[in-house]
Amino acid sequence: MRVWGRGVGCVRGGREVFSRLHFEAASGQALAVTGPNGSGKTSLLRLIAGLLIPATGSIALEGGETELTLPEQAHYLGHRDALKPALSVVENLAFWRDFIGGEAGDTNKSLAAVGLDHAAHLPAAYLSAGQRRRLSLARLLAVKRPIWLLDEPAAALDTAGQSLFAGLMGDHLASGGLIIAATHGPLGIAAKELRIGGAS
Amino acid sequence: MTAQAALIRRDIRIAVRVGGGALIGVLFFLTVVVLMPFAVGPDLALLTRLGPAILWLGALLASLLTLDRLFMADHEDGSLDLIVMSRTPLELACATKALAHWMAAGLPLIVATPVLGLLLNLDTRSTAAVALTLLAGTPSLTFTGMIGAALAVTLHRGGLLLAVLVLPLSIPVLIFGVAASQAAISGLSFGAPFSILCALSLVSFVVGPFAAAASLRHGLD
Numbered sequence: 001m002r003v004w005g006r007g008v009g010c011v012r013g014g015r016e017v018f019s020r021l022h023f024e025a026a027s028g029q030a031l032a033v034t035g036p037n038g039s040g041k042t043s044l045l046r047l048i049a050g051l052l053i054p055a056t057g058s059i060a061l062e063g064g065e066t067e068l069t070l071p072e073q074a075h076y077l078g079h080r081d082a083l084k085p086a087l088s089v090v091e092n093l094a095f096w097r098d099f100i101g102g103e104a105g106d107t108n109k110s111l112a113a114v115g116l117d118h119a120a121h122l123p124a125a126y127l128s129a130g131q132r133r134r135l136s137l138a139r140l141l142a143v144k145r146p147i148w149l150l151d152e153p154a155a156a157l158d159t160a161g162q163s164l165f166a167g168l169m170g171d172h173l174a175s176g177g178l179i180i181a182a183t184h185g186p187l188g189i190a191a192k193e194l195r196i197g198g199a200s
Numbered sequence: 201m202t203a204q205a206a207l208i209r210r211d212i213r214i215a216v217r218v219g220g221g222a223l224i225g226v227l228f229f230l231t232v233v234v235l236m237p238f239a240v241g242p243d244l245a246l247l248t249r250l251g252p253a254i255l256w257l258g259a260l261l262a263s264l265l266t267l268d269r270l271f272m273a274d275h276e277d278g279s280l281d282l283i284v285m286s287r288t289p290l291e292l293a294c295a296t297k298a299l300a301h302w303m304a305a306g307l308p309l310i311v312a313t314p315v316l317g318l319l320l321n322l323d324t325r326s327t328a329a330v331a332l333t334l335l336a337g338t339p340s341l342t343f344t345g346m347i348g349a350a351l352a353v354t355l356h357r358g359g360l361l362l363a364v365l366v367l368p369l370s371i372p373v374l375i376f377g378v379a380a381s382q383a384a385i386s387g388l389s390f391g392a393p394f395s396i397l398c399a400l401s402l403v404s405f406v407v408g409p410f411a412a413a414a415s416l417r418h419g420l421d
Contacts, residue, residue: 050284072287082279084279091213095207100282
């Protein structure tokens with residue numbers, strides 16, 4: 001499986017964010033998208049996720065399930081964590097597991113994997129920023145998807161959380177997954193770097 | 201099917217918990233209808249004549265009150281992105297969300313109608329007629345309102361815009377809803393206006409989800 005983009009350009013609100021961008025990532029590879037604030041890292045992830053339409057160029061998926069589109073085989077982890085404060089931790093996770101569908105796993109196991117099993121019945125409103133991030137990460141484990149699109153995945157995570165997450169990403173890559181992550185810091189795993197905007 | 205069931209379960213759960221919208225609509229409906237007899241005065245015949253119109257107007261405004269949260273909440277916390285990306289077609293997800301919204305915010309209005317009918321001096325038959333027309337008509341309010349909610353989703357504080365967009369579309373429903381109730385009360389033909397009301401609902405079931413999905417796709421950023 002391979003995700004590639006050729007000559008991708010993005011225009012937001014009449015302003016060109018980036019243009020003629022080439023990138024490629026294959027199964028078992030991680031691509032770290034880096035660049036200064038406002039250089040279009042999030043926009044690139046949203047383009048790949050099908051949430052924005054590229055102004056120029058194209059993004060495509062080779063391999064994978066032929067009947068499904070790229071976004072349908074991807075997990076998107078954005079700044080906003082898609083959690084409902086009125087629902088408990090396990091209700092939030094169970095909803096996304098059932099709604100996203102596909103190859104679904106056990107919510108308790110996913111919660112335990114991110115170290116949130118003790119808070120399963122706490123309303124999500126009481127979670128700290130780091131715990132909310134961990135709960136979002138549990139979503140990636142609860143439903144199996146080959147492509148992970150991660151926007152600042154390590155933000156708000158403590159050092160233990162970061163190394164835990166690096167381990168989870170390593171497992172995902174080892175099982176033939178593909179990761180494209182926008183990041184400022186090191187991801188904690190071997191990754192190709194795609195630098196956009198700024199001095200380059 | 202499980203994806204739709206999960207979405208309905210989640211939306212209803214959120215609506216009935218603290219801070220959810222379900223109770224706000226019913227309370228508003230209750231307030232409007234309870235205040236009306238005090239405003240109109242103790243003329244029982246007049247109240248009976250106005251009754252169906254008051255109930256319908258109350259239901260229309262109450263359903264409008266909670267509609268702007270239909271997509272706004274999911275847009276703000278990023279859930280909408282995941283819904284758009286999911287394997288469930290966006291049209292189906294929109295229809296499911298509208299159905300859940302109606303079950304949480306529309307059905308309680310209909311349940312409250314018999315109690316409020318007493319306040320407006322409506323007899324059992326008239327109350328049943330109004331409740332029946334509300335049952336047939338309020339889904340249409342939700343499904344047409346959904347189009348406005350989807351258009352307003354990217355505008356912050358789009359609540360007023362929603363009312364301006366949706367109210368003209370809901371006028372036919374209001375006209376035939378009240379006409380059918382009045383017909384039942386005065387013994388005229390109930391069938392004709394009620395059939396048109398049902399037809400309006402059916403049209404909105406088809407048009408609403410597609411229009412809402414199209415505007416959500418267009419408005420994503």
